[in-house]
Amino acid sequence: MFLLITRILLWLLIGILLYNLLVRLIPRRWLAIVGAVLLLSIIIVNFVEPNTTVVSPAWSIISILLRPLGLSLFLLFLGVIRIKKGGISNPGPGLIWAAFIILLFSSLPVFAYSLAQAAEQEAIRVEQQRTEICEAECPTPLRPLRVQSAGAIVLLGQETTEPYLPYRTQIQLTEKGNRILYAAQLYQQGSAPLVIVSAGPRNDLEGPRERRIEANDVATVLQRFGVPRSRIEIEPTGVDLRTAAVQVREILTRRGLADEPVILVTSAINIRRATLTFANAGLEIIPRPTDFYTFQRLATPKRRLDVADFVPSVKALKVTTQVIDEYLASVYYFLRGWLAPSIL
Numbered sequence: 001m002f003l004l005i006t007r008i009l010l011w012l013l014i015g016i017l018l019y020n021l022l023v024r025l026i027p028r029r030w031l032a033i034v035g036a037v038l039l040l041s042i043i044i045v046n047f048v049e050p051n052t053t054v055v056s057p058a059w060s061i062i063s064i065l066l067r068p069l070g071l072s073l074f075l076l077f078l079g080v081i082r083i084k085k086g087g088i089s090n091p092g093p094g095l096i097w098a099a100f101i102i103l104l105f106s107s108l109p110v111f112a113y114s115l116a117q118a119a120e121q122e123a124i125r126v127e128q129q130r131t132e133i134c135e136a137e138c139p140t141p142l143r144p145l146r147v148q149s150a151g152a153i154v155l156l157g158q159e160t161t162e163p164y165l166p167y168r169t170q171i172q173l174t175e176k177g178n179r180i181l182y183a184a185q186l187y188q189q190g191s192a193p194l195v196i197v198s199a200g201p202r203n204d205l206e207g208p209r210e211r212r213i214e215a216n217d218v219a220t221v222l223q224r225f226g227v228p229r230s231r232i233e234i235e236p237t238g239v240d241l242r243t244a245a246v247q248v249r250e251i252l253t254r255r256g257l258a259d260e261p262v263i264l265v266t267s268a269i270n271i272r273r274a275t276l277t278f279a280n281a282g283l284e285i286i287p288r289p290t291d292f293y294t295f296q297r298l299a300t301p302k303r304r305l306d307v308a309d310f311v312p313s314v315k316a317l318k319v320t321t322q323v324i325d326e327y328l329a330s331v332y333y334f335l336r337g338w339l340a341p342s343i344l
Helices: 002-025 026-048 055-066 070-086 092-107 109-119 121-131 180-188 212-224 241-254 268-280 313-338
Strands: 152-156 197-198 232-237 264-266 285-290
Touching: 002 264, 026 232, 055 070, 055 197, 055 268, 070 092, 092 313, 109 121, 109 313, 121 232, 121 268, 121 285, 152 180, 152 232, 152 241, 180 197, 180 212, 180 264, 197 212, 197 241, 232 241, 241 268, 241 313, 264 268, 268 285, 268 313
Parallel strands: 152 197, 152 264, 197 232, 264 285
Antiparallel strands: none
């Protein structure tokens, strides 16, 4: 921790020194133009090659402004600066109020779960068709959900497990770990004879690459839930949906299963984007969502509104951020042409 803080402070010092030097050598107007060009370049390069080693961290910082917490902090910072400068019709208080409202609504469970329900509508509809529990008349499926003849179960395992560090007694599951349990359940039910685990390396860790690949940990957990290792195929490069879809297609082609339907297991929030991305790669997908946040209104038991739903919480802010991230990612995939026409 001490070394990390030292590095951060050192980088901040270097940044301040460089900024002061550039301000002295380059007029502010030209410096603003250079900054705008640099920012635009990062956006363009990230659009074309989102996993570039240098650009990806820079985009992670810039994209903070697109999330509720980052945007609120930015508006709060601007508001404080404007108040200090003073002047007639000072916009500072307005910016602070805007930051407060954004952060408040994003942190309310009733608001967060309403957003999540809108994002999970496709997943809800898929499960309603499968179980025939619909709030109104069940919509007619655009195509049959052929579970029995599926060639493989594809488990999108990125961020489903915690790093297996030496002092931890077992592989710990994250809140997305339900995907692993559901994939094992589908295998035990005979839905498909093969489970393909797509999960790339943890880039925030150092050490041998083989030990950083999350798919290996996911495969270990699957074995503990009764899936034989000989029935598990590892796809170790799937850091995003597009990469996972392309690599899974190659695995299925190599095994002679490319023309078979594939069961896709992922979270309900991103099942639509995942399904359309894999369909765009030429695969016939049977979506199997899990990790639902919302309840079916006609199901039992039902979730009722409580006072706590109107009290801000960190969990609600996280849910809101996940939904916004998914919408932004869907827009990006649409612009890149990585989404097939709607098949759900």
